[in-house]
Amino acid sequence: MGVSPNELDRRIEHFKAACREAGIKLTHQRIEIFREVAGSEEHPGAEAVFRGVRERVPTVSLDTVYRTLWLLEDLGLLTTLGPRRDPMRFDANLESHHHFVCERCGLVRDFESAEFDALDAPREVKRVGSISRLCVEVRGVCRECSGGCSVSGARGEGGGE
Amino acid sequence: MGVSPNELDRRIEHFKAACREAGIKLTHQRIEIFREVAGSEEHPGAEAVFRGVRERVPTVSLDTVYRTLWLLEDLGLLTTLGPRRDPMRFDANLESHHHFVCERCGLVRDFESAEFDALDAPREVKRVGSISRLCVEVRGVCRECSGGCSVSGARGEGGGE
DNA sequence: TTAGGTGCAAATTCTTTGCACCCTG
DNA sequence: CAGGGTGCAAAGAATTTGCACCTAA
Numbered sequence: 001m002g003v004s005p006n007e008l009d010r011r012i013e014h015f016k017a018a019c020r021e022a023g024i025k026l027t028h029q030r031i032e033i034f035r036e037v038a039g040s041e042e043h044p045g046a047e048a049v050f051r052g053v054r055e056r057v058p059t060v061s062l063d064t065v066y067r068t069l070w071l072l073e074d075l076g077l078l079t080t081l082g083p084r085r086d087p088m089r090f091d092a093n094l095e096s097h098h099h100f101v102c103e104r105c106g107l108v109r110d111f112e113s114a115e116f117d118a119l120d121a122p123r124e125v126k127r128v129g130s131i132s133r134l135c136v137e138v139r140g141v142c143r144e145c146s147g148g149c150s151v152s153g154a155r156g157e158g159g160g161e
Numbered sequence: 162m163g164v165s166p167n168e169l170d171r172r173i174e175h176f177k178a179a180c181r182e183a184g185i186k187l188t189h190q191r192i193e194i195f196r197e198v199a200g201s202e203e204h205p206g207a208e209a210v211f212r213g214v215r216e217r218v219p220t221v222s223l224d225t226v227y228r229t230l231w232l233l234e235d236l237g238l239l240t241t242l243g244p245r246r247d248p249m250r251f252d253a254n255l256e257s258h259h260h261f262v263c264e265r266c267g268l269v270r271d272f273e274s275a276e277f278d279a280l281d282a283p284r285e286v287k288r289v290g291s292i293s294r295l296c297v298e299v300r301g302v303c304r305e306c307s308g309g310c311s312v313s314g315a316r317g318e319g320g321g322e
Numbered sequence: 323t324t325a326g327g328t329g330c331a332a333a334t335t336c337t338t339t340g341c342a343c344c345c346t347g
Numbered sequence: 348c349a350g351g352g353t354g355c356a357a358a359g360a361a362t363t364t365g366c367a368c369c370t371a372a
Contacts, residue, residue: 038253045248061354081250082243087206089242092199129303142290
């Protein structure tokens with residue numbers, strides 16, 4: 001649904017090569033789970049992947065889907081949509097602003113940028129719907145995490161005092 | 162922890178006015194829950210808000226925190242970090258690309274933009290950590306949702322057939 | 323006063339884990 | 348053949364809901 005057969009094949013070949021290189025087994029399930037995500041432009045959740053794969057591999061289980069998705073994310077073959085696999089987080093800053101997200105610890109740091117604020121969505125996007133706001137998400141690894149320190153517990157949540 | 166007292170006061174006054182305007186009650190709990198989010202730059206999750214508020218309102222309950230956070234989000238006084246309150250979703254498109262997110266149904270539509278791909282994070286951000294990728298998130302309401310159609314079940318998850 | 327709001331506890335939903343059997347390499 | 352991978356079922360987080368009491372307006 002969406003991704004061209006050529007592109008899909010290309011992604012699957014890349015996936016197989018990456019699995020071999022990583023030294024993990026290329027099982028039927030893994031291939032079909034990857035195909036399900038790579039063949040869709042809907043950014044399916046685990047449940048949706050499960051439903052899709054089950055039509056081709058009726059015995060597949062939901063927990064294998066979860067394990068495989070996170071495995072593939074660790075290998076860099078997939079990405080996730082939100083900042084992380086964390087609980088939902090809230091923001092009271094209603095001014096236009098942007099985010100730096102640490103892929104390691106989940107830290108989210110706001111920043112302002114006149115340049116980014118001035119961006120306008122492409123015409124193509126305006127055709128999809130009406131736009132209310134535009135936010136740039138910069139992903140990377142924060143100083144704390146790349147500095148080799150243990151990051152014990154400090155998962156960006158802050159919280160307490 | 163971060164937000165200046167002045168800015169915090171400003172946000173809280175705005176919050177109170179908005180509550181009055183919306184005709185909802187200004188309870189002690191709501192004020193403290195809002196204060197907790199508005200006073201932090203950490204983008205706390207529900208649990209972290211709960212811990213913080215409990216120090217000032219020991220009887221507050223976690224479910225009130227949840228109810229209040231979503232209420233405030235509905236009123237436009239808070240925003241959430243990820244696309245929505247949905248299950249985690251995956252993406253096999255490893256090329257640089259950007260997202261349109263429908264705030265109503267959760268649809269996420271990819272798009273490409275040479276202009277956005279060329280963006281560079283401000284120096285200020287580079288000081289926070291090493292950058293691996295930059296993605297523009299455009300939020301709005303998709304055609305389907307604003308078109309007044311029912312959107313029955315189609316929460317962007319696509320999935321099966 | 324009184325309707326909306328809160329706290330409690332139980333229910334849901336999403337995701338992870340332990341273990342015995344199976345299949346790729 | 349051997350060890351990683353899978354399916355099952357049960358556990359564990361995160362979040363929501365029903366109901367009786369409480370409180371802001």
